[in-house]
Amino acid sequence: MKIRFARLLSRKIYYPLIVALLCFYFPLCAQDVSNNYKEADLNFVHDGDSIFGKLIIPKQKDRDKLPIIVFVHGSGPEDYSSSGNYNYLWEEFTKIGFACFSWDRPGVGQSQGKWYALSVEDRANEVISAINKLKTVDIIDNSKIGFWGISQAGWVIPKVAEKIKPAFVIAVSSPVTTAFNQELYRVESEMRADGFSKKDVQKAITYNRKLLKLIKENRPYESFLSLQKAVKGEKWTDNVIMGEEMVYNYLSIVLTKDSIPNLTHLNSPILAIWGENDLVVPPKKGFETYKKELKGNPNSVLKIIPNADHTLTLNLTGKRSETIARREQYKNNPKEIFALGYISIMTDWLKKNK
Numbered sequence: 001m002k003i004r005f006a007r008l009l010s011r012k013i014y015y016p017l018i019v020a021l022l023c024f025y026f027p028l029c030a031q032d033v034s035n036n037y038k039e040a041d042l043n044f045v046h047d048g049d050s051i052f053g054k055l056i057i058p059k060q061k062d063r064d065k066l067p068i069i070v071f072v073h074g075s076g077p078e079d080y081s082s083s084g085n086y087n088y089l090w091e092e093f094t095k096i097g098f099a100c101f102s103w104d105r106p107g108v109g110q111s112q113g114k115w116y117a118l119s120v121e122d123r124a125n126e127v128i129s130a131i132n133k134l135k136t137v138d139i140i141d142n143s144k145i146g147f148w149g150i151s152q153a154g155w156v157i158p159k160v161a162e163k164i165k166p167a168f169v170i171a172v173s174s175p176v177t178t179a180f181n182q183e184l185y186r187v188e189s190e191m192r193a194d195g196f197s198k199k200d201v202q203k204a205i206t207y208n209r210k211l212l213k214l215i216k217e218n219r220p221y222e223s224f225l226s227l228q229k230a231v232k233g234e235k236w237t238d239n240v241i242m243g244e245e246m247v248y249n250y251l252s253i254v255l256t257k258d259s260i261p262n263l264t265h266l267n268s269p270i271l272a273i274w275g276e277n278d279l280v281v282p283p284k285k286g287f288e289t290y291k292k293e294l295k296g297n298p299n300s301v302l303k304i305i306p307n308a309d310h311t312l313t314l315n316l317t318g319k320r321s322e323t324i325a326r327r328e329q330y331k332n333n334p335k336e337i338f339a340l341g342y343i344s345i346m347t348d349w350l351k352k353n354k
Contacts, residue, residue: 035059037094042101044133046126052110053103053130054080055137058094065141067167067354068134069093071102072127072149072156077116079109085311088334089148092347097354100148101134116250119257120152124159131164143167146268146353148346151175151281151310154261161265168353169270170346173310175281176289178258180212182281183241189279191239193319204236211241215252221245263290269299271349275308275339277318301349308339315339 042055058066071086080102081087090100106113106126118126127147135142146168149157154174160166175182184205191201207227214223228242241247272290274283283304294300309315313323314337330336335343 046129049113056100066099067144068099072153074151077108120155123156158261171272224248263293278310279318280310312342
């Protein structure tokens with residue numbers, strides 16, 4: 001896989017396009033990883049594959065049955081902790097009495113399967129399999145199973161809600177358009193932030209449109225390879241998706257069944273959050289679309305966080321390089337990674353929906 005595609009798949013940054021039953025028991029060696037929670041294995045089976053999951057349990061319980069937050073990953077080969085990016089969230093959520101559940105995406109870590117072979121619909125069914133497993137766990141309050149999801153989860157969670165009504169939803173950096181149009185927005189906004197000319201931006205957009213045409217015409221991978229060779233040497237190629245056959249196959253799955261997320265089933269209490277400086281998902285469009293589509297839901301709360309990027313990292317420009325630099329600088333003090341207000345808005349809202 002080319003290094004530029006690996007960069008798009010970075011587990012430190014979520015990208016909408018790229019970047020998705022065993023007996024339950026608490027092992028005696030359940031890992032103590034923080035002051036507030038411990039981890040216990042909780043695996044489940046989906047579509048014949050064994051999926052490795054972790055139940056995140058508050059060390060101090062204030063009730064027999066726990067409300068739980070199911071973590072729905074963004075795109076890409078995420079492990080259950082998103083390479084440690086979820087740990088601080090688990091600290092804060094378990095502190096207020098919530099359990100959490102997350103898993104290695106298929107083909108990642110200890111999970112079987114192939115994350116890159118799954119459509120949005122497939123991902124939704126995977127989440128439903130996880131929920132069905134949670135319902136067999138004695139300490140979980142089945143009436144209080146909710147979601148936290150970021151980026152591509154904005155397409156997945158509405159699909160789940162068509163079949164299973166969640167107790168609550170926290171949607172972070174959710175897209176409101178098709179995956180292809182979302183990618184066009186990302187390419188243009190990131191390139192403009194990096195100072196590329198209008199001519200170069202247009203060339204990159206044209207490249208994307210040609211890629212979509214190849215997929216719609218069901219052209220073989222060799223056509224994608226030829227497209228990449230045709231733009232070799234252009235200074236903007238690091239800003240578009242390139243890669244080997246697995247990349248092309250994944251894009252074909254995602255873009256063949258590409259649709260706008262249907263928000264009509266999100267009638268549970270919902271908190272939707274965007275970063276003001278998000279260069280991947282347009283925050284104002286997201287806010288206005290959710291406001292319009294959820295006008296019949298009196299329990300919806302929508303927020304745009306100032307000085308925040310797609311990952312809600314404190315970021316004054318939205319640039320990927322600034323995100324990476326801040327996360328590296330504060331990797332031992334994760335409280336300082338996020339934009340002011342992001343964590344407290346979620347925890348204050350969760351307390352009201354406990």
